[in-house]
Each structure stands twice: as C-alpha cells, then as structure tokens.
Amino acid sequence: MSASVPVAGVDVGGTNIEVGLVGDDHEVLDRAKAPTPTDGPEAVLDTIASLVGDLDEEPLAVGVGIPGVVHDGAVLTVPNLEGWGDSFDLVGALGERLGGVPLALGNDANVGLLGEWVAGAAAGGRNVLGLWLGTGVGGGLILDGRPYTGSRGAAGEIGHVVVLEGGALCSCGRRGCVEAYAGRRMMASAAAAMHDAGRDTELFAIADDEGKPRPTSGVWARALDEGDALATELVDSAVDRIGVAVGSAVNLLDLDTVVVGGGLAEKLGQDLADRVAEAAGPWMLRPSPDLRFVVSELADDAGVVGAASLGRATLLGG
Amino acid sequence: MSASVPVAGVDVGGTNIEVGLVGDDHEVLDRAKAPTPTDGPEAVLDTIASLVGDLDEEPLAVGVGIPGVVHDGAVLTVPNLEGWGDSFDLVGALGERLGGVPLALGNDANVGLLGEWVAGAAAGGRNVLGLWLGTGVGGGLILDGRPYTGSRGAAGEIGHVVVLEGGALCSCGRRGCVEAYAGRRMMASAAAAMHDAGRDTELFAIADDEGKPRPTSGVWARALDEGDALATELVDSAVDRIGVAVGSAVNLLDLDTVVVGGGLAEKLGQDLADRVAEAAGPWMLRPSPDLRFVVSELADDAGVVGAASLGRATLLGG
Known part of the structure; x- marks a missing residue:
C-alpha cells in the first residue's frame, strides 16, 4: 500500500475562490473558501496562497482552474474577473508564493469536465x-x-x-x-x-x-x-x-x-x-x-476535483 | 541509407478506383485505375486486388480509403456505392485476396485529409x-x-x-x-x-x-x-x-x-x-x-497518398 498523495485543487470563480485538498481517489479531504478579490491578479494569487496554506496538509502539487483562456501556464484573457490585463504568467507568479510546489493551470470549463471525467458522470467516456x-x-x-x-x-x-x-x-x-x-x-x-x-x-x-x-x-x-x-x-x-x-x-x-x-x-x-x-x-x-x-454528478466540486487532477498530473510527468 | 519501402494506397470513389504505389517521401511511383464495380463489395475487392497486382512492385502494406463509415477495419455503411449491405469486414476479405499483406482502412474524407497532412497543404498543422x-x-x-x-x-x-x-x-x-x-x-x-x-x-x-x-x-x-x-x-x-x-x-x-x-x-x-x-x-x-x-495541394492524389500513409502506419505498429 502506498501512502495517499494529497493535492490541492483551486477553483477560481467570479464570486468565490474554493480550494480543496484532494486524495488519490479524488475525495475532497479538506476545504477552504474566500471571496474572489476584485482588484486584479496579485490579490487573487495572495488569496489562493493563503487558502492553500490553511489546508490540513501541505499539498504535493496544486492545480488551478480559472475562468479565462489559458495556454502554456499563462492566462491569456479573463473576461469575467475585474482588473486582469491581457496576459498574465499565473504559474510563475503563484509558484513564487507557494515555494516551488508543482503547479498546473486550466480553464474552468475544461477543469470542471476533467473533474466529471476522473470522478463523476463522464467517467469511462x-x-x-x-x-x-x-x-x-x-x-x-x-x-x-x-x-x-x-x-x-x-x-x-x-x-x-x-x-x-x-x-x-x-x-x-x-x-x-x-x-x-x-x-x-x-x-x-x-x-x-x-x-x-x-x-x-x-x-x-x-x-x-x-x-x-x-x-x-x-x-x-x-x-x-x-x-x-x-x-x-x-x-x-x-x-x-x-x-x-x-x-x-x-x-x-x-x-x-x-x-x-x-x-x-x-x-x-x-x-x-x-x-x-x-x-x-x-x-x-x-x-x-x-x-x-x-x-453532472460533482456539482460545485467538479472544479476543485478537476483542478486537483490537473495538479496531480504534474507529479506523473504529465 | 535505407531502401525505399513502397506501399499501395487505394482510393475507392463512386466512379473510379485509383491505386498508387507510394514511396517513403509520399511520392507516387506508379498508378493503376479502373471503374468502380456497381455490383457490390466482392467485385470491388476483386478490382482492388487486380489493380494492386498490376503495380510495378509488390507493396509491403496497403491502405484503402472508402466513401463510408469505417470502424475497426470494417465498413459500417457506404451510402454512395451500390450493392453494399450494412456492415462488411473489408480488411478481412481483402486480406485474403492480397495474401496477408498488412492492411488498413479509412473513410475517404479522413484519408484525403491525411494525405494533405503528411504531404500537402495541411503539413505542420x-x-x-x-x-x-x-x-x-x-x-x-x-x-x-x-x-x-x-x-x-x-x-x-x-x-x-x-x-x-x-x-x-x-x-x-x-x-x-x-x-x-x-x-x-x-x-x-x-x-x-x-x-x-x-x-x-x-x-x-x-x-x-x-x-x-x-x-x-x-x-x-x-x-x-x-x-x-x-x-x-x-x-x-x-x-x-x-x-x-x-x-x-x-x-x-x-x-x-x-x-x-x-x-x-x-x-x-x-x-x-x-x-x-x-x-x-x-x-x-x-x-x-x-x-x-x-x-488543398494534392488534388486527386490526396486519397492515394493518404491511404498509403494509413497502410504505412501498419508497418510501424500504428
């Protein structure tokens, strides 16, 4: 038996940021939540880092889902959050705050589907x-x-x-x-x-x-x-x-x-x-x-579970 | 330097069947062509086998593009050819005629795009x-x-x-x-x-x-x-x-x-x-x-070149 590897999934929404500590079987072990700051990306990253720090265990990787277009670890556009410019190196900037833990970034809709696919209604598709x-x-x-x-x-x-x-x-x-x-x-x-x-x-x-x-x-x-x-x-x-x-x-x-x-x-x-x-x-x-x-089966958890799955893939060389 | 491995590409159209002997660099080395029989799949396979036999060299693999829905080597439906039933094991039946040479089958539209992708306008996409x-x-x-x-x-x-x-x-x-x-x-x-x-x-x-x-x-x-x-x-x-x-x-x-x-x-x-x-x-x-x-760049050759590419993939374990 191998020990469980907890990974954090971060779901950045227009209203709230939800963070979950997610285990090997996609179960949510612990949660943290805060309102989404409306004064730009730096404040959002500070909130994410603080929420991840509040979790019961330190995650071995972190995945983030964000309501914007994401490519190669950067956020290209975020139409529904205030104060975000045209392109922002989220993985780089959040990595600094989280002390170099492996990070992955995805679009919220894709990340939500990933959650339903690894652990919900789309499993096996x-x-x-x-x-x-x-x-x-x-x-x-x-x-x-x-x-x-x-x-x-x-x-x-x-x-x-x-x-x-x-x-x-x-x-x-x-x-x-x-x-x-x-x-x-x-x-x-x-x-x-x-x-x-x-x-x-x-x-x-x-x-x-x-x-x-x-x-x-x-x-x-x-x-x-x-x-x-x-x-x-x-x-x-x-x-x-x-x-x-x-x-x-x-x-x-x-x-x-x-x-x-x-x-x-x-x-x-x-x-x-x-x-x-x-x-x-x-x-x-x-x-x-x-x-x-x-x-869908996971409701709000799809984002957290999918983001964690994205983060977990960084540990597998994915 | 390795010797060239010639592969046959077969493009089954509503009017004609075209066969090409295609080299490593997707160049057409030899051609054969005949009207498409209208009395069902067996006659079509006989014509394909005869055209492949007419080529300058014996191909090491054969790929076939056909205007129908194709899945797992079988033709599920062929709306535009006469005398075809609902499902037909083309790879099995053609394989018997061609003495066990490796065979692959694809839909004509997909195979045409494959041709343009390996050697034509879509290269690099x-x-x-x-x-x-x-x-x-x-x-x-x-x-x-x-x-x-x-x-x-x-x-x-x-x-x-x-x-x-x-x-x-x-x-x-x-x-x-x-x-x-x-x-x-x-x-x-x-x-x-x-x-x-x-x-x-x-x-x-x-x-x-x-x-x-x-x-x-x-x-x-x-x-x-x-x-x-x-x-x-x-x-x-x-x-x-x-x-x-x-x-x-x-x-x-x-x-x-x-x-x-x-x-x-x-x-x-x-x-x-x-x-x-x-x-x-x-x-x-x-x-x-x-x-x-x-x-598109290859015009009519897209089908033959794409089919050959599909056939070639069988030699690579693809």
Whole structure:
C-alpha cells in the first residue's frame, strides 16, 4: 500500500475562490473558501496562497482552474474577473508564493469536465462534450481519451456554436449563438423585455422573494415548478437550441458522452440531460450507439476535483 | 541509407478506383485505375486486388480509403456505392485476396485529409479541419497531432453542422445543414428550380456544351468566370454558410489549419480558401493567431497518398 498523495485543487470563480485538498481517489479531504478579490491578479494569487496554506496538509502539487483562456501556464484573457490585463504568467507568479510546489493551470470549463471525467458522470467516456449552463454557456472536451484544449487553449466553446445565422443577439456581439438562447444572462434579458412589454411572469417576483437581484438557476427552477408560462417557453427554447448545437457537435466529433452541468442542471437533474438528448436526436446524422447524455454528478466540486487532477498530473510527468 | 519501402494506397470513389504505389517521401511511383464495380463489395475487392497486382512492385502494406463509415477495419455503411449491405469486414476479405499483406482502412474524407497532412497543404498543422466541397460537403479532422475519427469512425461531418435551424432542406433529410447550401447536388437542384421559375442562368447550357448531364465543378467555375448572376449568388451563399459552420468549428476546436479541397477548390484555388476565411472571420470568438486557411495541394492524389500513409502506419505498429 502506498501512502495517499494529497493535492490541492483551486477553483477560481467570479464570486468565490474554493480550494480543496484532494486524495488519490479524488475525495475532497479538506476545504477552504474566500471571496474572489476584485482588484486584479496579485490579490487573487495572495488569496489562493493563503487558502492553500490553511489546508490540513501541505499539498504535493496544486492545480488551478480559472475562468479565462489559458495556454502554456499563462492566462491569456479573463473576461469575467475585474482588473486582469491581457496576459498574465499565473504559474510563475503563484509558484513564487507557494515555494516551488508543482503547479498546473486550466480553464474552468475544461477543469470542471476533467473533474466529471476522473470522478463523476463522464467517467469511462473517451469522446466527451461537457456543456455548462450558467450565466453563459461554457464547454469542454475530452477527445480520444485526453483533455482537448485546442491550439491556444480556447477550445470547447459550444456556447458560441451558431445555430441560427442572423438569429438572436448574443453577449459576444454575434448573432445566433446557442448562448444567445440558453445563457441565463440572455434568458433573463429576454424575460425582462417581454415582461416590460406586458407578458405575465412570476420570474422577477420569485427573484425578489428569494432576495436575488436577478433570476438565478434556483429562481428559474422554481418558476418552472410553478408552471410559469414565460419561463417554460424560454427554457424550452433554450433546450431546443442546445439540441441543435449538440447535434452539430456530435456530427463533427462522433462523441460517446455529453455531460450537462451548471446551475440549471443541478436544479433539474438528469431530466435536463434527457431533454437535451431528445432535442439533439433529430439533428444527429450517425450517432454512436454508445452515445449517452448524463447530468453532472460533482456539482460545485467538479472544479476543485478537476483542478486537483490537473495538479496531480504534474507529479506523473504529465 | 535505407531502401525505399513502397506501399499501395487505394482510393475507392463512386466512379473510379485509383491505386498508387507510394514511396517513403509520399511520392507516387506508379498508378493503376479502373471503374468502380456497381455490383457490390466482392467485385470491388476483386478490382482492388487486380489493380494492386498490376503495380510495378509488390507493396509491403496497403491502405484503402472508402466513401463510408469505417470502424475497426470494417465498413459500417457506404451510402454512395451500390450493392453494399450494412456492415462488411473489408480488411478481412481483402486480406485474403492480397495474401496477408498488412492492411488498413479509412473513410475517404479522413484519408484525403491525411494525405494533405503528411504531404500537402495541411503539413505542420496540429489541429486541422479538412473541408471537401463535392456533390456533398465532407470533412475530416486532425486533432492534437493525430487523425481523429471519433467513437465509431463517423467524425468530421462538417457538412452536417447546422447553420440555420429550420433552413433549407438537406439531402440528409434535415434542415439547415451547411451541405444544404454548399453541396453541389443541392446547389444544382436550387439552380434548376430557379431556372424553371424563370431566372436566367447559363449553368445548364454550359453543362450541355461540355457534355455533362449536370453542372460539375468545372461547369460552376466557368459560369462564375462568365459572370453568371445565379451561379454567383449560389456560390456566394454557399461560401457564407460554410463560413458560419467553420466559425462554429473553430470556436469548438480552436483549430490552427483549415484545408479547403474538392472539385470547386481545385478549380478556384487559394482564392476559395481566402473567401472561406473571410466568411468565417466574423463568427470566430478567439481564433488562434496561427490559424490559416489553405487550399488543398494534392488534388486527386490526396486519397492515394493518404491511404498509403494509413497502410504505412501498419508497418510501424500504428
């Protein structure tokens, strides 16, 4: 028997930084958490170093997932964190703070899929698409049994597959992306516009009732539960558009697994994955008989577990 | 100096079977060719064996590219050849005829891209999409520096990426696929319908003049050259739709190379690749600065050279 090798996984989110001490079998042994500083990368690194220092044991390696484009250990862009410039050598700068422990860096969507792949719903998949339904629509890929990040770390953007040329305006400035229909930001803005124009909906009343400034996944789920017609229409339309994009991805990549995750998936469970499968079905040319659609299993832990797995790979020469 | 190891590459097309004896540096040393039999797989295998026997030297390995879905040495479906059933053990049956020489089998679109990758326009690419504009729109992928064929050999179908949900009817029975706008079969049928409805076009007169029963790539190229308005509109629309699909593929896969090939690419050259680049540009979220669009270089030889490369890999334990 070999002793367990604890590795730290760091999940940098727009709101919080979560750190987990993760064991050989991907179990989370200890946790630490703090709000994400909004004054740039140095403060974020200080917080990461402090959280890692708070863990029960000193990790033998550290993996970090960050909501940006990552290539060769550097962060190229971080659209959703404040105060980050265009490119930043995160591995170098964090390595100094952590005394030279082996470090790896990945994009949060890819790292989350890695978590689901090593220890969650995507386990055993060889060609996997991860589809994360949040404020936007993110994604990640495992291809030929290996994480796939593309030429400069920007692969996996299933949310910006175009399903309707000339369709709805997306937050990226283009038209017809699946995110324009299925990202929570765009869905809330469509709901608000239709509400202003006189359509009935309980979405905003439910948000108020739950003390949320805007409809969260929980608010959408409750509105669906209460039979809110507008919320139902918008979610139906989101699932339909996701089906088209996933169908196209299956035609291009002949996948064996599609994992659906993110806030709405946590609320709706396997039912949402089944609905995506049903919506994608008509668009698929020759899907593998092994193709399965599954809901994520690790929820928030996917990021920490995936990041730790990325860190662990540095110990294997990976 | 080592002696050259000649390998046969077999390109099974809807009209002809072409066989090449290919040297270490991917040069075609000898050729043989015959019409593709239309009475099923056994006749096709007899023709392949006879053509391979006609070559100047006995090959040390044989690779075969075939217009069907291929997985684990078997042909699963061959939609465009007559008399083929649902699944056929081509490697086994051809191996018997060729006396046990090492054999490999691939899909024609993937094999064509392999040719362009080992010895043509895609050389040096690590993440490559091949886009073949013919009767339909085919495709192939190289990902992370390796040919990628997916879970059951069906990957690469860029022609059945949906660009316009609810759009034009495609030959696959779905709506809005890029092939519905950019496949020659569908373009000719759109041109015929508009011609019947009174639109002027020289397309069909040119086809008659060249003795073709329908507009070939050469006929389309000549119509463009002569400023035919309808042909120009249809090609413009095809390029625009291709741009959307390629943009989506770049967002999903963060490619470094897109190779445009097939009949129309041979006629129009790099100009067509440049037009595809221009059409894809607005749809790309974060393209790699290294991304390049190139026209195929090997023309018809891509299939033979790629198939030989597939065969050669069997000698390397690949």
